[in-house]
Amino acid sequence: MSPVATDISARTTARTSAETLSEEDVALLRQDFPALAEIVNGEPLAYLDSGATAQRPRQVLGAERDFLIHSNAAVHRGAHTLAGLATEAYEDARATVADFVGAQADEIVWTSNATDALNLVAYGIANASHGRGGEPARRFALVAGDEIVVTEAEHHANLVPWQELAAVTGATLRYIPVDDNGVWDAAAAASVITSRTRVVAFAHVSNVTGFVAPVAEVVAVAHANGALVVLDACQSAPHRSLNLAELDVDFAAFSGHKMLGPTGIGVLYGRAELLNALPPFRTGGSMITTVTMEGADYLPAPQRFEAGTQPVSQAVALAEAVRYLQRVGLDRIEAREEELAERMLMGLAGIDGIRVVGQPLGSPRAGLVSFDVAGVHAHDVGQFLDAQGIAVRVGHHCAQPLHRRLGLTATTRASAYLYTTTGEVDRFIAAVAGVRPYFGVA
Amino acid sequence: MSDALAGLYQQVILDHSKQRTGFGELEHADAQRFERNPTCGDEITLQIDMEPGTDRIASLAWHGSGCSISQASASVLAGLAPGLTTVELHTTIDEFRTMMRSRGVGEPDEDLLGDAVVFQGVSKYVMRVKCAMLSWVALEGCLADVA
Ligand SMILES: Cc1ncc(COP(=O)(O)O)c(C=O)c1O
Numbered sequence: 181m182s183p184v185a186t187d188i189s190a191r192t193t194a195r196t197s198a199e200t201l202s203e204e205d206v207a208l209l210r211q212d213f214p215a216l217a218e219i220v221n222g223e224p225l226a227y228l229d230s231g232a233t234a235q236r237p238r239q240v241l242g243a244e245r246d247f248l249i250h251s252n253a254a255v256h257r258g259a260h261t262l263a264g265l266a267t268e269a270y271e272d273a274r275a276t277v278a279d280f281v282g283a284q285a286d287e288i289v290w291t292s293n294a295t296d297a298l299n300l301v302a303y304g305i306a307n308a309s310h311g312r313g314g315e316p317a318r319r320f321a322l323v324a325g326d327e328i329v330v331t332e333a334e335h336h337a338n339l340v341p342w343q344e345l346a347a348v349t350g351a352t353l354r355y356i357p358v359d360d361n362g363v364w365d366a367a368a369a370a371s372v373i374t375s376r377t378r379v380v381a382f383a384h385v386s387n388v389t390g391f392v393a394p395v396a397e398v399v400a401v402a403h404a405n406g407a408l409v410v411l412d413a414c415q416s417a418p419h420r421s422l423n424l425a426e427l428d429v430d431f432a433a434f435s436g437h438k439m440l441g442p443t444g445i446g447v448l449y450g451r452a453e454l455l456n457a458l459p460p461f462r463t464g465g466s467m468i469t470t471v472t473m474e475g476a477d478y479l480p481a482p483q484r485f486e487a488g489t490q491p492v493s494q495a496v497a498l499a500e501a502v503r504y505l506q507r508v509g510l511d512r513i514e515a516r517e518e519e520l521a522e523r524m525l526m527g528l529a530g531i532d533g534i535r536v537v538g539q540p541l542g543s544p545r546a547g548l549v550s551f552d553v554a555g556v557h558a559h560d561v562g563q564f565l566d567a568q569g570i571a572v573r574v575g576h577h578c579a580q581p582l583h584r585r586l587g588l589t590a591t592t593r594a595s596a597y598l599y600t601t602t603g604e605v606d607r608f609i610a611a612v613a614g615v616r617p618y619f620g621v622a
Numbered sequence: 623m624s625d626a627l628a629g630l631y632q633q634v635i636l637d638h639s640k641q642r643t644g645f646g647e648l649e650h651a652d653a654q655r656f657e658r659n660p661t662c663g664d665e666i667t668l669q670i671d672m673e674p675g676t677d678r679i680a681s682l683a684w685h686g687s688g689c690s691i692s693q694a695s696a697s698v699l700a701g702l703a704p705g706l707t708t709v710e711l712h713t714t715i716d717e718f719r720t721m722m723r724s725r726g727v728g729e730p731d732e733d734l735l736g737d738a739v740v741f742q743g744v745s746k747y748v749m750r751v752k753c754a755m756l757s758w759v760a761l762e763g764c765l766a767d768v769a
Pocket residue numbers: 231232293294295296335337338383385386387412414415435578
């Protein structure tokens with residue numbers, strides 16, 4: 181029994197190798213990823229959890245190692261040779277990442293992950309609301325009556341910091357509701373964003389539904405109302421070409437580990453003018469100009485946000501990951517993942533008792549699919565797949581409100597990346613088809 | 623794969639996850655606890671009723687949602703607990719916890735645990751130990767409340 185349709189779509193098969201990654205391209209680049217050769221529970225690993233964290237190519241592993249062997253030192257401190265090399269590599273990495281997302285180097289702040297980046301903005305605004313940052317920071321200050329707008333589909337990382345900000349400033353947190361499929365549209369956003377709105381924060385691509393947000397429309401409404409736009413780009417930056425200046429968002433956040441880079445490094449993008457006005461969240465060494473016993477003056481952005489000894493080898497390795505993605509081509513990665521998502525959706529559609537969450541087949545969707553299996557808890561689904569070497573994510577994917585709205589406590593998520601093969605997707609589909617029979621519910 | 627899975631999903635566990643002993647609510651409860659597994663969102667509310675004037679459990683009921691392991695574990699516990707004293711239950715819970723922390727080795731006391739020994743296979747799966755413990759932790763809380 182093969183629930184996978186043999187022909188995905190006319191459009192898919194018509195794509196050339198300049199437009200998408202062929203099976204041969206994928207087979208070649210998989211050789212760069214040692215982790216993909218692992219045997220798990222006696223079966224070749226089928227890693228379908230890149231939405232949580234991606235595997236790393238040897239080029240990235242090598243860049244980090246080379247840096248540590250030849251140039252390791254603290255940056256922006258000291259004057260010896262290695263300190264110079266390290267500082268140069270660290271700043272070159274910033275320029276590489278800036279170029280990758282259409283930004284200037286001084287608009288890129290290193291953080292430890294996207295969560296940290298989002299907290300940096302929320303707590304910066306909180307500090308401004310408490311009068312820190314002087315006159316330039318007043319534009320950020322929130323008072324009772326002001327509103328912060330998020331969506332009902334947010335990852336907790338882009339929800340809880342805003343709840344905290346509302347709690348400490350007296351502002352009100354409002355949200356753009358999702359429909360029964362767990363998605364929303366520009367009209368829903370426009371009905372929630374008003375002249376009271378000061379911040380609008382949402383995910384570019386949902387980590388649960390793969391929904392691609394109408395960024396331009398939301399930015400237009402938000403800016404027309406004088407609100408700042410904060411984009412959670414965690415699930416977009418690794419998978420599609422991104423130009424943050426063109427998107428005209430005010431802040432954006434993403435994590436290195438989801439884009440072939442290391443853990444411990446993330447990125448906050450902010451328009452230069454805004455970053456230089458936002459009060460710092462963390463204070464201490466390396467972010468100051470003059471310190472007396474009474475107070476301190478801060479460096480301009482991005483240094484003012486980078487207190488303490490920095491994750492240098494991680495930044496260097498992230499830049500190598502960015503170069504790897506650029507060599508493969510973000511447009512091809514996006515096209516390939518769209519094909520894989522379609523293959524997953526068509527395969528799942530042929531299995532009884534599967535409810536896929538998110539927009540219906542045929543609407544744009546990033547390369548991930550979350551679903552419920554009637555009568556079988558997601559943990560049991562995940563365990564059953566794991567026994568066949570297939571790694572998927574199970575649970576609420578850090579989006580409890582969305583799951584609650586969908587009437588579910590947990591789902592199973594399969595997420596693809598540039599190294600995912602159609603064979604892996606087919607194994608996954610065949611395995612899912614066996615779940616309900618195994619647990620005796622079909 | 624089926625060998626590995628069979629150790630985890632013993633038939634007793636699969637049966638209990640469907641025919642759930644004690645699933646429901648008590649009309650009168652001397653203690654009630656709510657427990658939640660934050661990593662997966664699984665929830666359970668567990669209630670006990672004591673035999674009047676004793677420290678013996680008369681009945682135990684539970685409800686909630688979760689994976690087959692957490693559901694089966696609560697079901698087995700509901701079959702085991704009624705008729706036992708709080709002291710006996712503390713000993714049983716301790717034995718169960720020791721088994722769940724054993725990573726699949728060790729010799730659980732079958733006289734004490736009864737059907738619950740089938741969860742020894744689960745103890746090899748570190749990620750699933752919390753699922754099996756959920757109802758037992760809730761019962762521990764109830765015992766503290768009636769002490
Ligand atoms: C949409 C989205 N936002 C935020 C995050 C948080 O990323 P991190 O845990 O790397 O900070 C994730 C990843 O888990 C995500 O998928």
